[in-house]
Every structure is written in structure tokens, then in C-alpha cells.
Amino acid sequence: MDVDIGNALAGVATPGVPRSYLDRLDERVADAHDRIRTGMADDEFGYAALNLPERADPDAIRAAVAPLADADTVLTVGIGGSSLGAATLTDALATEGEAHYLDNVDPAQVSSLLDDLDLESTAVNVVSRSGTTAETLANFLVVREAYEERGVDWTERTLVTTGDSGNLRDLADEHDLPVLAVPDGVPGRFSALSTVGLAPAALLGVDIEGVLAGAREERDALSGSLFETPAYAYGALLYALDGRGAHANVMMPYHESLETYAEWYAQLHAESLGKDGLGQTPVRALGATDQHSQLQLYRAGPNDKLVTFVHARDGPDVPIPSADLDGLDYLAGATLGELRDAEFAATEASLADVGLPSVRVEIERVDAPAVGGLLFGMEAATVLAGELYGVETFVQPAVEWGKEVARGLLRGEEALEETESLRVTRE
Amino acid sequence: MDVDIGNALAGVATPGVPRSYLDRLDERVADAHDRIRTGMADDEFGYAALNLPERADPDAIRAAVAPLADADTVLTVGIGGSSLGAATLTDALATEGEAHYLDNVDPAQVSSLLDDLDLESTAVNVVSRSGTTAETLANFLVVREAYEERGVDWTERTLVTTGDSGNLRDLADEHDLPVLAVPDGVPGRFSALSTVGLAPAALLGVDIEGVLAGAREERDALSGSLFETPAYAYGALLYALDGRGAHANVMMPYHESLETYAEWYAQLHAESLGKDGLGQTPVRALGATDQHSQLQLYRAGPNDKLVTFVHARDGPDVPIPSADLDGLDYLAGATLGELRDAEFAATEASLADVGLPSVRVEIERVDAPAVGGLLFGMEAATVLAGELYGVETFVQPAVEWGKEVARGLLRGEEALEETESLRVTRE
Missing domain, CATH: 3.40.50.10490 (Glucose-6-phosphate isomerase like protein; domain 1)
Known part of the structure; x- marks a missing residue:
């Protein structure tokens, strides 16, 4: 995967990350990379993934x-x-x-x-x-x-x-x-x-061999600098933006077939980084659909989010049959893919126009190697972010409390303590 | 629908809304209700809905x-x-x-x-x-x-x-x-x-007649007090909590069949309230599934969100066949519905335990009248919240800019201004 963080830099976005800060952060990325490499070499819990x-x-x-x-x-x-x-x-x-x-x-x-x-x-x-x-x-x-x-x-x-x-x-x-x-x-x-x-x-x-081959390429690209490692560029950026007020991370692929990927990412992100009072809220979105649902908020609401686009440069396409339709001359001769891509580019520009930070993750097409690379890249980004936040990336202790209580309730052993109730019902 | 806001009050939650504040806010709710009633009577744009x-x-x-x-x-x-x-x-x-x-x-x-x-x-x-x-x-x-x-x-x-x-x-x-x-x-x-x-x-x-009948019941329940109108209790609460730092609103039904409802709500909320620099970020979730994905963040991350549970008191059920399984004695004699309900109760308690505000929206069962009532109730809640925020609830001007640009791009008339690019690729 390629990652373009230009629209999340200070100067374009508010909050935005100054380029000079990234240069300094890159020293911490190098240290984190050493830690990650050691964890991988020792097959430590989590890093083994x-x-x-x-x-x-x-x-x-x-x-x-x-x-x-x-x-x-x-x-x-x-x-x-x-x-x-x-x-x-x-x-x-x-x-x-x-x-x-x-x-x-x-x-x-x-x-x-x-x-x-x-x-x-x-x-x-x-x-x-x-x-x-x-x-x-x-x-x-x-x-x-x-x-x-x-x-x-x-x-x-x-x-x-x-x-x-x-x-x-x-x-x-x-x-x-x-x-x-x-x-x-x-x-x-x-x-x-x-x-x-x-x-x-x-x-x-x-093609699971292709999935793994794409993931291996991303793995081989891990280096000690965020400027040379797409996964680390993404992980470092989300960390830096969270610290500046981008407390939600909207994952917005522009391909229906990647809708579930956004859900997968939401779990990866939330369970890995949501701890010790830290962690962005991951939000699952889908382009172009959510332009008609969430874009109003992204553009005109608070600048408290990062929008992460995922877009494939190439893929299957379908021509739009010609028809003489009022107000739709611009569709003449276009394809569905061109319409989608124009909407993607316009949405990206529309957020840059108001200074809402966004990142573009690009893959060549939605195929096995690219999806394998995307999944591995986002895992590596999350691990890097965890190192920068200083949290224990690979555990999820906060889900245990509720499990215990649910078991107790089913056994009839435990009753929940009454919390305050203020119930409003129809008259 | 019934709405219980007890777990979002100060004393239980941080941020939480003091009961005394709600008493004062209720005067503004009465004024807003007058405004809404007038809009409905005149079939004004939006209120007509x-x-x-x-x-x-x-x-x-x-x-x-x-x-x-x-x-x-x-x-x-x-x-x-x-x-x-x-x-x-x-x-x-x-x-x-x-x-x-x-x-x-x-x-x-x-x-x-x-x-x-x-x-x-x-x-x-x-x-x-x-x-x-x-x-x-x-x-x-x-x-x-x-x-x-x-x-x-x-x-x-x-x-x-x-x-x-x-x-x-x-x-x-x-x-x-x-x-x-x-x-x-x-x-x-x-x-x-x-x-x-x-x-x-x-x-x-x-049963569309049933859907409308349920919506009518909710409509007939609109009154000038949040303490007597479930929809207004919800709308007033989300407004009050946003002002205190709950900038995300997680809509989390505990029924698979209501997964799309959460998406519908996310649009309703984002396009209606996301403007003038205001607006919570709606987040779609699903119980019990997201206990294994998002709960870690909700419980251990920043207290910057409101979680809205939607739960039906009754519905179809399936017994869990008995089996002698290690560590799963508590499932003996239970049903899937009981397991789900225990997990719901435990999750609600687990958030109250750490002071993350939550609201429980309850319906009798997932049937036509209840779903009609839920949709109407959430619409009325959103309209009330829009009055309290002081925004123009029924327009979505921020999506127009991008549409224009997309049309220009397809016509080949317009090129996007170059924004800054910082592209990180694999070596």
C-alpha cells in the first residue's frame, strides 16, 4: 500500500502535523522499529503476528x-x-x-x-x-x-x-x-x-498464497523511518493527530468489497490502542455512499477527526449507458468507476478545503496481494502506534469485567448493583 | 420506545448531566416543543416529516x-x-x-x-x-x-x-x-x-400499517417536557452530554436485525446536527458482537463518548442444547436470548462502572409498531436536539461543494488544485 499524508500536515489541515514534528518523531519511530524487530525475532506475544x-x-x-x-x-x-x-x-x-x-x-x-x-x-x-x-x-x-x-x-x-x-x-x-x-x-x-x-x-x-505474498512485501518494507515505510507513516500520523485533537479515525474505503475491511480495522484499532484513557474512536464509513450520510458532518462539524480513504487505482469498470437526462450531461460517456473516482477526488478536496485532516491509502486494485498488503500494513501501523502511545497493544483486559458479570448473571449467582435510573416512558 | 438516561447522569457518569441542569434545560425543551408544534402545524420544511x-x-x-x-x-x-x-x-x-x-x-x-x-x-x-x-x-x-x-x-x-x-x-x-x-x-x-x-x-x-401506528403513538406522546417524552429525553441528553465532552455517539442495538437502523441513525444524526462546527460523531455498533471489538476502547479509552443501547424486552428465543463443556457450566439450561441479555446487562454495567455515559432505549420487541416508534422517536429526538443546538436541522449545504467539483472533474472542465502531497511508498 502507498500512503499519502500530505492532507494531514499543518498548513493544509487544522489539526495538522508540522513536517518538523514528523522529522523529530522519526527518531522515536526508529526506536520503535528496533523494539518491533526484536519482538518479531523472539516471536514475542503479539509481535509474532x-x-x-x-x-x-x-x-x-x-x-x-x-x-x-x-x-x-x-x-x-x-x-x-x-x-x-x-x-x-x-x-x-x-x-x-x-x-x-x-x-x-x-x-x-x-x-x-x-x-x-x-x-x-x-x-x-x-x-x-x-x-x-x-x-x-x-x-x-x-x-x-x-x-x-x-x-x-x-x-x-x-x-x-x-x-x-x-x-x-x-x-x-x-x-x-x-x-x-x-x-x-x-x-x-x-x-x-x-x-x-x-x-x-x-x-x-x-488466492491465499497471493494474500500472503502481498503481506510479505509489506513486511519486507518495514524500516526504521516513517518516510520510507507506508505502514509506519500511517501509524505515526494517527498518533500525532490524536494528540492534536483528531479523536475519531474514520476508515472510509471507496469500494463496497472493502466495507468489512473497515470493520476489521475498527476492531484492530479499538482493542489495540483503546486503553489507559487513550485511543481514537474508530468509525467505519464507506465511499461514495457515506458522502450522502456523513460528509455534511465531516466538512461542517468539528475538526476533531481524521478521515482515512482507501482507494484502488485500477479495477473492473462498467460504462454508463447514454441517455439524455436533464442536468446529467456530465455523465455522458463516463463509466461508473470514473464517477466513483471523481467523487472520491472531490471528497478528498472538499475536506482539505476546510482543513479536516485526511490520509489517502492507495492500492493498485482490490486483489489478493493488495488486500494482504493492506491488512499487514494496518497491523504494522497499529503496532507502531501502540509503541508511540506507550500502551500494551496486544491485550484487552477491559472486556473481562463484563464477561465475569455476564457469567454470574446466567448462573443466578450475581445480581447487578442498581445504578441510577431515570426512565422516561410515554404517558 | 422507553428511554432510561440514569446512567448518563452526573454521579454515575463523567461526563454526566446533573439532574438540576436537566430541570433548567426542560424550559428550553418546552420552547423548542412549541416551535416544533408550530412547524408541524404549518407543514414547514422538515417539520412536515x-x-x-x-x-x-x-x-x-x-x-x-x-x-x-x-x-x-x-x-x-x-x-x-x-x-x-x-x-x-x-x-x-x-x-x-x-x-x-x-x-x-x-x-x-x-x-x-x-x-x-x-x-x-x-x-x-x-x-x-x-x-x-x-x-x-x-x-x-x-x-x-x-x-x-x-x-x-x-x-x-x-x-x-x-x-x-x-x-x-x-x-x-x-x-x-x-x-x-x-x-x-x-x-x-x-x-x-x-x-x-x-x-x-x-x-x-x-406490516407498514403497523409501522405507522407505532410512529403515531410516539408522535402523540410529544409533550413540552423531556421528562414525559422519551424522544425529547434522548435529544436533550445527547445535546447536554456533547457540551460536556461526549463527542461521539455510539448507537449500539443488541439485535442483528437492527444493524441497519444504526446506519440510518448515523445519517439522521450526522446530516442534521453536523454543522456550524457542531455535532457529535455518530458511530455504528452492534451488540453483542462489538463487545469483542469496541468494548475495550469504550471501557478503557477516553470518556468522550455516549453509548446508546437499543434493546427489546421480548422476542423469539432458541434454547442452547446441553453439552458438558469445560468452563461453560453457566450455559446449562440457558437460551441464546438469555445469554444475549446477560451480556447486554453486563456491558451496560461495565460502562457505568467506569463512568462512561450510556442510555438505554427499550422497545417491547422488534416488530412493526416498535420499529415505527423507534424511527419516529429518533427523528423527533434529532429535531429537538437541532433546536437546542440552534442549527438548521433540515439542510445539508456542506455536501454541495464536493458535488460541484465532481461534476467539473467529469466534464473535464475543472482540475483540482494541488494540495500538499507527502507520499510514502515501499522502497
Whole structure:
């Protein structure tokens, strides 16, 4: 990926980052890069994720999923990092079959999805490192029962991705299911380029070798300077802008197929950097659609955000058929892609015009190497930003409190302390 | 809808709103309500939208869509307010058929969607008040050509929703297409309860009479006090919290079927209140999924946000089949709904525990009256908030600049002024 931070510099944007500050920050980037390189070399927890482009084994993944290759539909049961990476890859790149994700605990959704699916031709991919993720296990039990009720052998159609021990590993052993290991040292939100993201992608025709090759190129480009490393340019910039008042980070791809990527990024960013009272709020957007929804705010509201555009320079296109339409002469002879690109350029200019900082992340086209590079680049950017913020990038302790309370509530052991209530109802 | 603002009051939350401030603010709410009531009585631009629950004519809508009633699939071509209201209703409430929305300008998406659709059984619903929305007209021309290329008569399958004149009105007249009028005085983002939102919903089995009935109940509940009007309690609270530092507003329904509602709300909020340097950043979230993505940030990041939960007290449920799983004893005998509700309660408590302000919007169940009431309530909340902020709620001037530039670029008349570029590429 290429990154252009020109529209986020002081002089164009307010808040904006002075070029001289970036020069000084680059010394900290060099130190952070040393730290990252050491972490990678030692396969330290978290940093190990940045080795995935080298370590992931696409042949082993293809071999493990081979027994399920005749499925038309892949139903992944997993939540958070156990589904978002895979969903990003399949939504952007799948060429065959249909992907579904049970990444919530919602009875209406589960029922309606199971009603719609032909389980005979559906492979189930259940993903939980620990094998104790409540939502995932609960959904899987419901799915398994549906197979049994319809007389379809679930053991012939289930792939397990999990750690070395736990409920799911036991289940796989007991029923001789194909099983893939979640690699050690890789937090869920950094697992897109591992078995977790690649196995369902492989089942749906994604060129996972290409994804990894693109990620490797980005990995090989990591250097000690933000001016030479697109990923670090992005990570350093978001850190520097947050400190100057850009407290929201709007991730806005201009391609429908990258809509899920923006969700993936929102998790990566929020769980990695949202701690110790720090962290921008990631906001998922989509161009050109959100020009008709969010642009009014971005241009005329407070200058408290960074907008990150993701745009492919090339791709498939469709000509707009000619028609004599009032006020639409400018569409004559144009293509949908040209219209989209003109809107993108105009939106970027429209934010620069009011000094709202933006960054342009460019890829050549939405294909396997570019998406692999984009995911790796954003992971590296996040790790760098974490070093600059001085937070523990790879943990997410703040989600534990609520999990404990939810368990207590279900056991009936615990009642919630009453907080203040001010309830307003219709008369 | 009921609204509980207890967890956003000073004492629980920081920032939080003192109860005494709300008492004083209520005088301004009374004045704003007078203003709103006058606007409604005079059918003033924008305020007229709050009359839709009375004025929308479900019989006329059902009559207009009747010629298309045999379609299995409804493809709505429209962007922003021309699609989000309909998508909210069909995603939450559709009981038959399949809904698709072309609400972007993306050649890859258009091609792949048209490849997948059986146009013989697909109705096209093209929506643009002016008949000059570039994205919508361009997409429609491509769709129409696809019908022609496949030898399917598009004039038998197209419904038009537009203003009194313009390209789409001419087209409808020329080909004798069923046509519905976009009501006067109703901005796109406030049009969910009009022909714009209700026509595609009617085609997909939504009880549009029920939607309107629920909205009417909420309308009848509007009063001069925030303590007696749930919609005003919400609008007043978000205004008061923004002033105290809650600059993001996370809309987080705990039902998959309301995911699109959160997108609809983000447009309503951003385009209505994002102006004159003011306006919270709306953030779309989804419970329980985003507990595994965003909760870390909400609980441990800066206290600069309001989280708005939407939760139904009742609904369909699915028992979790029993299984002897390590560490998951608490699931024994529970249902998916109970698990979801426990997670919701725990998440709400977990934010109160750290003083992050939240509001609970409760509905009885996700059904037509409740969703109608929710949409109307959020519209009224937004109008009230606009009065309190002192902004022009119903216009969106900041999106025009970029449109002009995009047109100029496509005509080749205009080149963008070069802004600063600092491009970082891989070596």
C-alpha cells in the first residue's frame, strides 16, 4: 500500500502535523522499529503476528480444508477476531460459494439463517482459540443440533480452528474432525493472515498464497523511518493527530468489497490502542455512499477527526449507458468507476478545503496481494502506534469485567448493583 | 420506545448531566416543543416529516406497488435517505422475498449483483426526489440496460419514487410506470415513514400499517417536557452530554436485525446536527458482537463518548442444547436470548462502572409498531436536539461543494488544485 499524508500536515489541515514534528518523531519511530524487530525475532506475544506472512502455511491450510471442498456455503461460527479477518478476506476476494458468519448471539438471526441454509452443502467452520468463547460455543451447539435434526452428519462437514487444548480440540479429537491450530502468540484481531482468516477464505476460492505474498512485501518494507515505510507513516500520523485533537479515525474505503475491511480495522484499532484513557474512536464509513450520510458532518462539524480513504487505482469498470437526462450531461460517456473516482477526488478536496485532516491509502486494485498488503500494513501501523502511545497493544483486559458479570448473571449467582435510573416512558 | 438516561447522569457518569441542569434545560425543551408544534402545524420544511405518521397513505402505497407484487426480489436504486430508511425497515421486518440496495457507485458491486439476480422475478425501485442524483441515475441506466440485454421488459418491473417533475417523473410518464410521490417538505433522511421507506417494505411483506401506528403513538406522546417524552429525553441528553465532552455517539442495538437502523441513525444524526462546527460523531455498533471489538476502547479509552443501547424486552428465543463443556457450566439450561441479555446487562454495567455515559432505549420487541416508534422517536429526538443546538436541522449545504467539483472533474472542465502531497511508498 502507498500512503499519502500530505492532507494531514499543518498548513493544509487544522489539526495538522508540522513536517518538523514528523522529522523529530522519526527518531522515536526508529526506536520503535528496533523494539518491533526484536519482538518479531523472539516471536514475542503479539509481535509474532507480524511473522505470519512468512510462517503461515497455505499448503497445510488447503490440505486441512480439502475434505470440505465440495461445500457451496461456508458458515463460520466465531466472534470478534475469530470472524472479522476471514470475513474481510471473503467479502473482498471470494470467487465462489457463499460465506456466512455467526458472529453474534441473536436467536432471531440464528433461526432464520439455519432455516435458509441447505446443510447438506454447508461446511461449518468453528473458531475459538480457548474453546470457551460463550457465544461461539452456544451458536455451535445450536448449529450442530440443526444438522442432527435434519439427519445430516455434522462430523463430515465441520472444520475446527482452535488452540492445543480445550473443548473444541477435544471435540475434534473425539469425532476425527479436520482441525487447524491457532498459532501461538497471535491475538485474535491480528489473526487474519493465519489459519483463522485463511481457512474459510481458501474454501471460497480466495488466492491465499497471493494474500500472503502481498503481506510479505509489506513486511519486507518495514524500516526504521516513517518516510520510507507506508505502514509506519500511517501509524505515526494517527498518533500525532490524536494528540492534536483528531479523536475519531474514520476508515472510509471507496469500494463496497472493502466495507468489512473497515470493520476489521475498527476492531484492530479499538482493542489495540483503546486503553489507559487513550485511543481514537474508530468509525467505519464507506465511499461514495457515506458522502450522502456523513460528509455534511465531516466538512461542517468539528475538526476533531481524521478521515482515512482507501482507494484502488485500477479495477473492473462498467460504462454508463447514454441517455439524455436533464442536468446529467456530465455523465455522458463516463463509466461508473470514473464517477466513483471523481467523487472520491472531490471528497478528498472538499475536506482539505476546510482543513479536516485526511490520509489517502492507495492500492493498485482490490486483489489478493493488495488486500494482504493492506491488512499487514494496518497491523504494522497499529503496532507502531501502540509503541508511540506507550500502551500494551496486544491485550484487552477491559472486556473481562463484563464477561465475569455476564457469567454470574446466567448462573443466578450475581445480581447487578442498581445504578441510577431515570426512565422516561410515554404517558 | 422507553428511554432510561440514569446512567448518563452526573454521579454515575463523567461526563454526566446533573439532574438540576436537566430541570433548567426542560424550559428550553418546552420552547423548542412549541416551535416544533408550530412547524408541524404549518407543514414547514422538515417539520412536515413529523406529520408522516398521520399523512402517509398505506393504501395508496399498496395500490402503487401491486403491479410488482409477484416479484421475489426488490432491488432499490437510491442513495443516502433514498435507501437507508427502506433498508432499515426491510432488514428489521421483511417477512418474504429478498431486498437488495444499490446505494453506492461501484462497478464491481453492480456487475456481481446483476450477474446473481434473476431479473424476470426482480422488481426495480428507483428513488430520487430530484431525478438528478448522479449515482442513482447512473446505476439505474446500467440496470435498465441489463434488463434489455436479457430480453426482460423493465417497464413491467420498475417502480419510480420521485418528485413532481424531473427525469424520473418524465420516464414514468413516458413508459406508464407506477409512480409514487416523495412528499413535500420531507428531507431524505426523514423519509423512512413516507413512500420512500414504505414502498419497498410493503413489497417485502412488512406490516407498514403497523409501522405507522407505532410512529403515531410516539408522535402523540410529544409533550413540552423531556421528562414525559422519551424522544425529547434522548435529544436533550445527547445535546447536554456533547457540551460536556461526549463527542461521539455510539448507537449500539443488541439485535442483528437492527444493524441497519444504526446506519440510518448515523445519517439522521450526522446530516442534521453536523454543522456550524457542531455535532457529535455518530458511530455504528452492534451488540453483542462489538463487545469483542469496541468494548475495550469504550471501557478503557477516553470518556468522550455516549453509548446508546437499543434493546427489546421480548422476542423469539432458541434454547442452547446441553453439552458438558469445560468452563461453560453457566450455559446449562440457558437460551441464546438469555445469554444475549446477560451480556447486554453486563456491558451496560461495565460502562457505568467506569463512568462512561450510556442510555438505554427499550422497545417491547422488534416488530412493526416498535420499529415505527423507534424511527419516529429518533427523528423527533434529532429535531429537538437541532433546536437546542440552534442549527438548521433540515439542510445539508456542506455536501454541495464536493458535488460541484465532481461534476467539473467529469466534464473535464475543472482540475483540482494541488494540495500538499507527502507520499510514502515501499522502497
